[in-house]
Amino acid sequence: MSDDNTLSVLVRTSFGKGAARKIRANDQIPAVIYGHGTDPQHVTLPGHETMLITRRANAVITLDIEGTTQLALVKDIQRDPVKQVIEHIDLIVVRQGEKVTVEVPVHIEGESAPGTIHVVELNAVELEVEATHIPQNVVVSIEGLEDGAQVTAADLVLPKGASLVSEPETLVLNVSVPQLDLTTDAVSDEDGEAAAAEGDVDSIEDEERSE
The missing domain is CATH 2.170.120.20 (Ribosomal protein L25, C-terminal domain)
Structure with missing residues (x-):
């Protein structure tokens, strides 16, 4: 695995919307790591480096959690619907050789x-x-x-x-093979036939009046 996929992360002890806003204001991303029967671990990821890594789908990251190394798969990314900035990431613990x-x-x-x-x-x-x-x-x-x-x-x-x-x-x-839309032509033909029929009726009526 490339060293470019290694991130140094910090354990997060403050929670809630206010704490998350402060984290994002510091160009960091709140995240949670779970899996393999372990308790969920809340961490903070570096914003720019994480954004670059997560451009690839199903990114696997080597996390340096205050000196402890852990492999994790990016499972879910939550983005701001307007700004499209990353608001939160879910990571799942994986191991070398494990299938996912x-x-x-x-x-x-x-x-x-x-x-x-x-x-x-x-x-x-x-x-x-x-x-x-x-x-x-x-x-x-x-x-x-x-x-x-x-x-x-x-x-x-x-x-x-x-x-x-x-x-x-x-x-x-x-x-x-793309199908041509013949609806307009069909309507035009029907209109033309109706107009022609109406014209024939008018002609007959005119002839009857002249007699």
């Missing part, structure tokens, strides 16, 4: 057959992987796929050591 269940993003590569489009139905797939070898994504190639082609979770080529947790029949994406 995580959602891994699906990454699409290539282009489907000319005249077709692909629609992604599943943006991430659930996998069981080693905590220290979590893949950044699962690559799906759509190169040359024809109209009607579908890719399910069972079709995915998984990284070495990973196993599928999502239902195998779950649809990941499908390929199709």
Whole structure:
């Protein structure tokens, strides 16, 4: 594991919204570590370094908790809905070689057959992987796929050591030919036919008046 994923953290003893605001004002992030039957441990993370690490999904961090080292997986990140700054992080204790269940993003590569489009139905797939070898994504190639082609979770080529947790029949994406919207044309045709019919009636009435 890269040293770039090591953070020095402090044990937190003050709680509540007021304390959390003070922590964030100091460019730090309140967090809680739990798992493996241990009591939840409240800590404070360095803001900028944590933000850089958590740009990657399912980041595993080596925590230096006042001299004690602990591996932890970023399980949940709470952000301000407007400013999008990190407000709180949940971390789960992991161990070297231990397997965890995580959602891994699906990454699409290539282009489907000319005249077709692909629609992604599943943006991430659930996998069981080693905590220290979590893949950044699962690559799906759509190169040359024809109209009607579908890719399910069972079709995915998984990284070495990973196993599928999502239902195998779950649809990941499908390929199709875009359908033209003929509604406007159909309405125009109906209006034209109605107008023509109305014109025929008017002509008949005119002829009857002239007689």
